[in-house]
Amino acid sequence: MNVAVSAITPELVAQHGLKPDEYxxxxxxxxxxxxxxxxxxxxxxxxxxxxxxxxxxxxxxLPTSAPWVIQGPGENAGVIDIGDGLAVAFKMESHNHPxxxxxxxxxxxxxxxxxxxxxTMGARPIAALNAxxxxxxxxxxxxxxxxxxxxxxxxxxxxxxxxxxxxxVGFHSRYDGNILVNxxxxxxxxxxxxxxxxxxxVGNPIVYLGSKTGRDGIHGATMASAEFDDAxxxxxxxVQVGDPFAEKLLLEACLELMASGAVIAIQDMGxxxxxxxxxxxxxxxxxxxxxxxxxxxxxxxxxxxxxxMLSESQxxxxxxxxxxxxxxxxxxxxxxxxxxxxxxxTTDDLRFRVFHGGELMADLPIRELGDEAPVYQRPxxxxxxxxxxRARDVPAPASLSEALKAMMAFPxxxxxxxxxxxxxxxxxxxTVQRPGGDxxxxxxxxxxxxxxxxxxxxxxxxxxxxxEGGRQAVAEAWRNLTxxxxxxxxxxxxxxxxxxxxxxxxxxxxxxxxxISEACTALDFPVVSGNVSLYNETQGRGILPTPTIGGVGxxxxxxxxxxxxxxxxxxxxxxxxxxxGWLGRSIYLWAIEGREEGxxxxxxxxxxxxxxxxxRKLIAGGRVTAVHDLSDGGLAVALAEMALAGNVxxxxxxxxxxxxxxxxxxxEDQARYLVALHTADASRxxxxxxxxxxxxxxxxxxxxxxxxFGARDRVALSALRSAHEEWLPSYMxxxxx
Amino acid sequence: MKAAVVxxxxxxxERDAARALRLASGQEPAIVWHGDxxxxxxxxxxxxxxxxxxxxxxxxxxxxxxxxxxxxxxAHAERGGLVLGICNGFQxxxxxxxxxxxxxxxxxxxxxxxxxxxxxxxxxxxxxxQYSKGQVIEVCIAHGDGNYVADRETVARLEGEGLVxxxxxxxxxxxxxxxxxxxxxxxxGIFSQKRNVLGxxxxxxxxxxxxxxxxxxxxxxxxxxxxxxA
Numbered sequence: 032m033n034v035a036v037s038a039i040t041p042e043l044v045a046q047h048g049l050k051p052d053e054y055x056x057x058x059x060x061x062x063x064x065x066x067x068x069x070x071x072x073x074x075x076x077x078x079x080x081x082x083x084x085x086x087x088x089x090x091x092x093l094p095t096s097a098p099w100v101i102q103g104p105g106e107n108a109g110v111i112d113i114g115d116g117l118a119v120a121f122k123m124e125s126h127n128h129p130x131x132x133x134x135x136x137x138x139x140x141x142x143x144x145x146x147x148x149x150x151t152m153g154a155r156p157i158a159a160l161n162a163x164x165x166x167x168x169x170x171x172x173x174x175x176x177x178x179x180x181x182x183x184x185x186x187x188x189x190x191x192x193x194x195x196x197x198x199x200v201g202f203h204s205r206y207d208g209n210i211l212v213n214x215x216x217x218x219x220x221x222x223x224x225x226x227x228x229x230x231x232x233v234g235n236p237i238v239y240l241g242s243k244t245g246r247d248g249i250h251g252a253t254m255a256s257a258e259f260d261d262a263x264x265x266x267x268x269x270v271q272v273g274d275p276f277a278e279k280l281l282l283e284a285c286l287e288l289m290a291s292g293a294v295i296a297i298q299d300m301g302x303x304x305x306x307x308x309x310x311x312x313x314x315x316x317x318x319x320x321x322x323x324x325x326x327x328x329x330x331x332x333x334x335x336x337x338x339x340m341l342s343e344s345q346x347x348x349x350x351x352x353x354x355x356x357x358x359x360x361x362x363x364x365x366x367x368x369x370x371x372x373x374x375x376x377t378t379d380d381l382r383f384r385v386f387h388g389g390e391l392m393a394d395l396p397i398r399e400l401g402d403e404a405p406v407y408q409r410p411x412x413x414x415x416x417x418x419x420x421r422a423r424d425v426p427a428p429a430s431l432s433e434a435l436k437a438m439m440a441f442p443x444x445x446x447x448x449x450x451x452x453x454x455x456x457x458x459x460x461x462t463v464q465r466p467g468g469d470x471x472x473x474x475x476x477x478x479x480x481x482x483x484x485x486x487x488x489x490x491x492x493x494x495x496x497x498x499e500g501g502r503q504a505v506a507e508a509w510r511n512l513t514x515x516x517x518x519x520x521x522x523x524x525x526x527x528x529x530x531x532x533x534x535x536x537x538x539x540x541x542x543x544x545x546x547i548s549e550a551c552t553a554l555d556f557p558v559v560s561g562n563v564s565l566y567n568e569t570q571g572r573g574i575l576p577t578p579t580i581g582g583v584g585x586x587x588x589x590x591x592x593x594x595x596x597x598x599x600x601x602x603x604x605x606x607x608x609x610x611x612g613w614l615g616r617s618i619y620l621w622a623i624e625g626r627e628e629g630x631x632x633x634x635x636x637x638x639x640x641x642x643x644x645x646x647r648k649l650i651a652g653g654r655v656t657a658v659h660d661l662s663d664g665g666l667a668v669a670l671a672e673m674a675l676a677g678n679v680x681x682x683x684x685x686x687x688x689x690x691x692x693x694x695x696x697x698x699e700d701q702a703r704y705l706v707a708l709h710t711a712d713a714s715r716x717x718x719x720x721x722x723x724x725x726x727x728x729x730x731x732x733x734x735x736x737x738x739x740f741g742a743r744d745r746v747a748l749s750a751l752r753s754a755h756e757e758w759l760p761s762y763m764x765x766x767x768x
Numbered sequence: 769m770k771a772a773v774v775x776x777x778x779x780x781x782e783r784d785a786a787r788a789l790r791l792a793s794g795q796e797p798a799i800v801w802h803g804d805x806x807x808x809x810x811x812x813x814x815x816x817x818x819x820x821x822x823x824x825x826x827x828x829x830x831x832x833x834x835x836x837x838x839x840x841x842x843a844h845a846e847r848g849g850l851v852l853g854i855c856n857g858f859q860x861x862x863x864x865x866x867x868x869x870x871x872x873x874x875x876x877x878x879x880x881x882x883x884x885x886x887x888x889x890x891x892x893x894x895x896x897x898q899y900s901k902g903q904v905i906e907v908c909i910a911h912g913d914g915n916y917v918a919d920r921e922t923v924a925r926l927e928g929e930g931l932v933x934x935x936x937x938x939x940x941x942x943x944x945x946x947x948x949x950x951x952x953x954x955x956x957g958i959f960s961q962k963r964n965v966l967g968x969x970x971x972x973x974x975x976x977x978x979x980x981x982x983x984x985x986x987x988x989x990x991x992x993x994x995x996x997x998a
Contacts, residue, residue, distance in 0.1 A: 185879050189910070190820040192780025276778050276823025368777060455881045455910040458818075460784045460974045462981070474980055477787075590979050 039064055047074035053405055060399055068336045068385065068392040072400070075303035075341055076310060079565050082404035085531035086563045089544050093558045094551045099520055100559055101222065107148040107299060108218070109559025110225055111521050113480060113585045118222040120154035123162075123215035123486065123525040123581040125564035129270040130212040134179025138212045139187035139273040143345050145216040146191060147299040150282050151348070153226040153289050154218030157459060158473050159188050161198040161214045162486040162525070162579040163450075166207030168442050168762060173202070176210055177450075177763065183273075184214070185453040190275035191282070194462050195454035196471035198486055202442040208569025213525040215581040217484055219475065226289055228298040228308075230316035230351045230377050235295060237309070237320065237375040238357075240284070240364055241347040242277045245330035248304070248343025277346040277369070284367040285348060291363065293356035300347040306340045308349040309375070310383055313397045316351075319378035320397060324387040328370040336387035351377060411537035417495045420615035420629030422694035431696060432738065432746035434623055435667045436754045438697070441622040444664050445758035463589050467676065469514040469660050470584070472592045481589025483517035485582050489663070490575035491616050492631035497539045497576055501546020502634040506701060508582030509554050510660040513643040514704060516592045516650035517584030522551065524561040524580055529573025531565045539576040540565075546634075547578060553636035556582070593650045593658040597677030600734035602656060603713035606666065608642050608703030609726045610687040612694025618664045619697035632699050639702045645725055646704045654708055654716065661703040667696035669705050670731070671738055671751055680735035680748055687728060696740075707733060769993050771797035771813040774841070776832045776860075781818035781973065785854065788973035789815070792989030802835040812996050813850040814841050816857030818910070818971060828871065828913045829859030838864050850894055850992060851965040855911055858957070858967035867958055867967045868926070869918030875950025879912035883981075884948060884970055886956050887937040890930050893963045894995030898987045904941045905984035907970045909948055914969035916951035916958075926958055933957040933966055 044054045047070055057065055057073050065073065079085060095103035101118055102110035108122035126141025142159065149156045161184055166173045188195045193216065230237075248271035288294055296316065298308040305322070313320035324339050334342075352360050357373070364371035378384075383400060385393040428434035438444055451466040463481060464472035470485035487507040493500030505522065512519040524547060529536040551557055567574040586592055614620050615629025649655045657677065659669045674681050686695040708716060713729050720727035739745040771789045773782050782799065789797045797815070798808045807814060821832035832838075838860075845851045845866055853861040861867045874880060885906050888899040899905065918926070926932055934957040936947035943954040949969070957968025972985030 182878070186912075189879055189881075189912075190778070190780075190823065192819060274823065276820060276825070279778055279780060279820075452882050453879050455879070457881060457908045457910060457971070457974050457981070458781060458784065460787060460977070460980060463979070478979070 039070055047071065048078050049074055053077060056405060060403055061395060066392060068340060069395060071337045071341050072306050072393055072395065075306045076400045077404045080302055081307055083563055084405045085407050085409050085565060086540065087406050088408055089541055092544065093548050095557050095559065097555060097557045100557055101225065103559050104561055106227060107151040109521065109523060110152060111559060112222050116222050117475065118220050118225060119217060119482060119583060120149050120152040120220060121215065121217040121523055121581065121583055122148050122560035123213055123523040123579060124148065124562040125525050125527055126212045126214065127210065127527065127564050127567055130180055131210050133270040134176050135183035136272050137270050138180040138183035140271045140345055141212050141214045142184050142187040143273045143275065143278050144301050145214045146193065146278060147301065149216045149218035150285055151226065151297050151299045152218065152220065153224055154220035155286060156193045156216050156218045157461065158217045158471065158484060159193045159195045159215065160484055160486050160581065163198065163200045164206045164211035164577060165202050166210065167204035168202055170204065170207045174763060180212055181450050181453050187273055187275045189455040191279050192458055194456045194458045196456050196462055196473060197466055197484060200447045200450055203490065203575055205575045208572065209567045209574050211527050211574065211577055213579045215486055215523065217482065217583060226294060226297050228296055228312050228315055230296045230312040230318050232295065233318065233377055233379045235351050235377045236354055236357060236373045237377065238350045238352050239327060239347065239370065239372045239374045240350060241281045241369055242274060242344060243328040243330045243370055244339055244342045245344045246334065246338055246342060247271050249338060249341045271343045271345050273345050280367045280369055281346050281348060284364050284369055288360055288363050291359060293353045293360045294350055295353060296351040298349050300349060302343065304341065304343050310397055310400050312349065312351060313377065313383060314401050319380045319382045320375060321378055321384045322375040322386065324385060326372050326374040328372050336385060336392040340385065409531050409537045410534045411541050412534045413538050414497050414542055417628065417630040420620065422612040422614050422691055422698065425614045425620060425624065427691055427693045428623060430744055431692060431740045432744050435671055435738065436746055436751060438618060438622050438664055438668060439671055439751055440754040440758045441618060442758065444618060444668060446756045447759065448756060449759040449763060463592060464515060464594055468595050469511040470517065472515050472586065472589060474589045479588045481586035481592060483512045483515045483584040483586060485511040486579055487511060488577055488579045490577045491627060493539065493543055493576040493578065495616050495629065495631050497542025498546040499631050499633060500576065501543035501578060502550040502636065503631065503701060504578055504580045505547050505550035505554065505556060506634050506636065506639045507662055508580040509556055509639065510643060512582050512584035513647050514593065514658045514660040516647060517586045518647065519554065519556050519582055519584040521557050521559045522580050522582045524558055524578055526561065527564045527567055527574060527577040527579065529568045536573055543576055543578045550636055554640055591651060593655060595659040595673050595676050596657055597673050597679040597681065597707055597733045598656040600679060601710065602707045602733045603710040603729055604681060604731045604733060605706050605708065605713060605716060606703065606728045606730045607646060607706060607720060607725060610690060610695055610698060610700050610703065612690035612698040613700045614694055614698050617697060617699045632701050634701045641723065642702045642704065642725055645720060645723060646706065649706060654712060655706040657707040659705045661705065662699065665697045665699050673705065674738055674748055675752055675755060678748065679733050680737045681731050681733050682735065682739040683731045685728060685730050769793040769795060769812055769996050770810050771815060772800045772807050772811045773797050773815045773817055774800050774802060774837055776802045776821035776835060778821045778823055779817050779819035781854065781971065784973045785815045785817045788976045788985065788989050791976050792986065793993055800837060802832065802837050805836045805840060807840045807844060811844065811849065813852065813992055814844055816853040816860050818855035818857060821856055821860065827863065829856060829863040832860045833863035842866065845965050848962060848964050852895065853967040854971060854973060855969055858969055859913065861965065861967040866965055867960060868922045869916055871913050872915040872917055873913050874915050880948050881910040882908065884909045885937050885939055886934040886970055887941050887943055889932050889935060893933060893959055895966045895988055895991050896933060897994055898991040902941065904937060904939065906982060907972050907975045907985045909970045911969050914949040914951065916955045918952065923952055927953065931959045933959055934968055934970065
């Protein structure tokens with residue numbers, strides 16, 4: 032053991048993001064002072080990002096199993112069975128902090144990281160989605176961040192060759208100093224050839240594959256576990272630099288190597304790079320690991336053990352290979368022009384040993400590095416209940432159609448075409464439903480199966496009532512999958528919150544998880560993977576609680592999918608579900624009245640399930656020509672979106688009774704859908720719904736080129752379209768201040 | 769039809785091209801490695817697929833154009849064999865000198881992916897004989913560097929000799945509006961002098977299935993089948 036070069040001072044410990052009691056825990060664990068390299072390893076393993084130390088006790092309560100779940104949380108991605116020997120791997124992960132500091136590289140490497148998680152499981156990525164939250168459009172930095180994030184996501188996914196098929200973009204001043212970039216990827220594999228990270232066999236070679244190791248990204252995970260301040264700009268060197276070209280080669284080489292049968296275990300090098308991947312492979316397999324850093328391919332000479340162990344250089348993989356297949360494996364990687372180096376071996380003594388220049392730089396108990404990470408039962412307080420806003424206390428607009436037009440141009444509702452046209456959403460030739468609908472639909476290989484996918488959360492609901500907001504996020508994902516005709520199967524959750532050391536923030540976290548858990552249980556919609564991003568605060572101000580839900584569902588026959596577009600004139604439009612005219616926390620209240628207040632709409636999970644199952648059957652039976660779930664902006668916005676998508680107008684002829692018209696049209700009551708169908712079938716459908724206790728009301732008829740609320744209250748589709756389409760391009764074209 | 773799709777490091781629409789060829793001809797195309805120096809014997813059609821060969825580093829297509837396989841592709845073209853370069857494949861053909869001009873960054877400097885109408889400018893080619901002249905088709909585009917430019921004489925020659933295969937247009941066939949990338953004369957695809965080489969930015973290979981987006985791209989592959997059968 033070499034003697035530590037410099038004594039480990041309290042300042043050094045603090046710089047590594049470790050608290051004094053956490054450092055004491057290290058001393059107790061190893062019985063001596065750690066070397067600098069070891070301190071770095073501990074800081075990498077024990078930061079919030081890698082250890083989930085604040086969230087772990089709460090995550091345990093999430094439902095994670097179902098007969099179709101092959102792999103739940105704990106691997107690189109969750110895996111579900113979609114039948115006929117096929118499986119789908121998917122996960123969502125945040126890259127919030129790096130994207131704020133350097134939006135192009137930060138967002139791009141976020142996409143790269145999640146794609147790697149998918150193909151590490153042996154699945155070929157077939158779709159990508161994302162959920163983006165920016166600060167207020169008025170904030171001077173917002174344009175720059177949008178521009179960088181969108182081109183960063185676009186370039187990485189486009190060059191890699193995965194269609195980016197869906198997502199969401201929202202704005203709020205609470206993200207001014209802390210944007211959210213949540214990237215999701217979905218991959219396809221055979222159910223019988225899934226790859227895992229647990230190493231097996233003593234003395235097997237540990238192989239380093241992919242790009243070389245450089246000095247970029249050192250302490251990236253530690254940065255992602257701290258709040259921001261004015262000096263955050265100085266953290267730019269901790270942001271990794273992406274190379275989608277190398278990732279594409281890595282994908283092809285890994286899949287080829289996996290098909291050859293030489294791979295025993297595989298783990299990508301993501302957060303905390305070599306440290307985290309090596310420890311995880313060993314600890315999961317009950318084996319020790321020895322690494323010889325002299326063998327690690329490096330970009331520059333003179334890198335220290337400390338730097339190599341903490342580098343977050345991208346596009347790298349670690350594998351345990353069948354020792355008899357080394358030569359064959361190396362040939363595959365050389366063919367793709369990638370580095371291939373045997374950097375260590377598995378051992379039977381459960382130690383994690385790192386050699387550099389012939390010296391032992393670290394010698395730590397491998398299991399305890401992960402298992403003995405601190406786990407906190409952080410104090411939390413429940414979020415106080417917000418008052419219910421009564422519809423009759425919200426003034427009606429002078430004109431319903433003018434209000435609708437204004438809402439269609441409101442940043443959160445305006446068309447995001449400017450964003451998704453920068454993403455290749457058509458590559459692979461399987462995109463059945465393009466961006467802009469309820470959920471994306473992608474054909475599975477040559478069919479007949481299809482996959483539906485969506486990402487959802489309504490942060491303003493979560494802020495007002497975390498439990499209800501958590502329920503709603505899951506319910507909306509479930510509803511969006513249902514609205515395209517898919518059977519919802521499972522979710523990935525990306526939990527973005529502020530500083531967990533504050534009891535009120537921890538209360539938001541605990542509340543949202545409770546809601547998510549309840550909804551997942553009630554809807555048979557388990558969590559199979561996820562990611563927690565805490566400390567999303569700048570100068571003490573936290574983001575809105577944003578537990579993004581990525582949902583995946585399956586269609587037995589992709590051709591039986593429903594879209595939101597009205598298909599023709601003279602069709603009946605039926606509202607399914609109950610309306611109370613809930614305006615609290617609605618977009619209407621925010622956009623038109625400038626009020627962000629009130630309790631969010633309650634979610635009745637039994638009703639969600641009943642109404643959704645009914646709609647899914649209508650779609651499967653070919654009874655309906657268009658379907659849309661009701662969410663932000665309520666009934667009126669849903670009608671306008673259906674009309675714009677199909678370029679067919681609609682006349683509203685009836686509204687739910689006993690509610691002011693503006694509350695009926697803009698209220699955000701949950702568990703509701705709009706369907707269009709042949710008029711001859713409308714009354715039968717309404718009777719069938721009634722027999723099941725489901726409210727269904729024929730509210731209008733398609734036709735013309737306007738949305739008509741009344742003889743003098745009407746708006747042309749062309750005017751709605753301009754309002755809807757022009758906001759974002761015009762905003763982005765304005766010179767940045 | 770005996771087709772070969774060349775796989776460069778960073779190609780990413782090779783499967784899309786292979787599917788379109790399979791649907792059009794019932795035969796699976798050969799996938800040919802960029803490091804090889806020969807095409808499979810009897811190859812009728814070589815496809816250089818879309819993607820980001822060599823990461824688009826240096827200049828789009830510049831490194832791929834110097835791959836060992838490109839010698840065989842050039843010889844194939846010189847013998848009158850058919851070559852189709854789509855998107856990055858078009859960029860490679862230009863960098864290899866098999867087609868004239870250059871493809872610059874899109875005028876608005878952004879990558880663009882969307883449905884796009886094209887006007888078929890001539891049916892007198894092995895790639896367009898199943899379309900009608902002036903027909904408007906809807907395919908898709910997905911590129912960041914598709915802004916076609918050439919010197920005045922070259923453009924005049926392409927136009928004069930009817931070597932422009934496709935132009936960007938609107939649904940009514942009007943080519944005068946702002947195109948997606950700033951190309952001169954709204955040029956979306958051009959032929960070589962003998963019309964046996966076609967380079968185009970749009971992706972006909974993604975529009976070959978009535979259940980997924982439509983079949984407006986299928987005519988191109990059917991045309992090749994027809995030309996080879998003749």
